[in-house]
Amino acid sequence: xxxxxxxxxxxIIGASMGNRCVSIIVTxxxxxxxxxFSGSDFTINESMTWYESELEIGDKMTITIKNIENESAPxxxxxxxxxxxxxxxxxxxxxxxxxxxxEELRQLLIQRGVALPV
Numbered sequence: 783x784x785x786x787x788x789x790x791x792x793x794i795i796g797a798s799m800g801n802r803c804v805s806i807i808v809t810x811x812x813x814x815x816x817x818x819f820s821g822s823d824f825t826i827n828e829s830m831t832w833y834e835s836e837l838e839i840g841d842k843m844t845i846t847i848k849n850i851e852n853e854s855a856p857x858x859x860x861x862x863x864x865x866x867x868x869x870x871x872x873x874x875x876x877x878x879x880x881x882x883x884x885e886e887l888r889q890l891l892i893q894r895g896v897a898l899p900v
Contacts, residue, residue, distance in 0.1 A: 785850035788819050788833060790843040795833045798850040801825050801876060806845055808837065817843070822862060824872045830856035 785798035788806055797804055797819065804821035815837035822829045832854050891897035 783850055784847065785853070786819075787846045787848055787850065788843060789846070790817070790833070791835065791841065793833070795819055795854045796848075796850040796852065797821060797830075797832050798853055824862070824876075827862045829860045829862050831858040832856050 783798035783800055785796060785800075786804060786806060787794060787796040789795075800823070802821045802823045804819075806817065806819045808815060808817050817833070817835055817837055818831065819833040820829065820831040834857070888897060892899050
């Protein structure tokens with residue numbers, strides 16, 4: 783499944799997208815940089831973190847969008863409190879995203895001559 787692979791400090795961490803929101807965020811607070819690779823899966827009301835660390839000057843990282851065959855185990859999983867209104871909104875957003883992704887893939891297949899325009 784399509785997702786992100788983060789290579790940092792000799793580690794390779796991978797997480798697939800699926801029905802999740804996945805993010806890799808670098809922040810600076812009190813003069814210190816941190817990186818967090820995390821995501822939320824609203825279909826099961828869970829938030830997970832795959833990687834979190836301080837960054838030092840000279841640290842290098844590579845983020846690759848790729849097919850993730852073996853997802854890394856999360857270092858933390860938390861339940862998300864979701865009210866029905868936000869759950870309904872999430873489902874609506876996910877349907878819109880899926881429609882857009884489907885249309886993008888359909889257009890790519892048409893461009894490559896694998897599918898016919900409707």
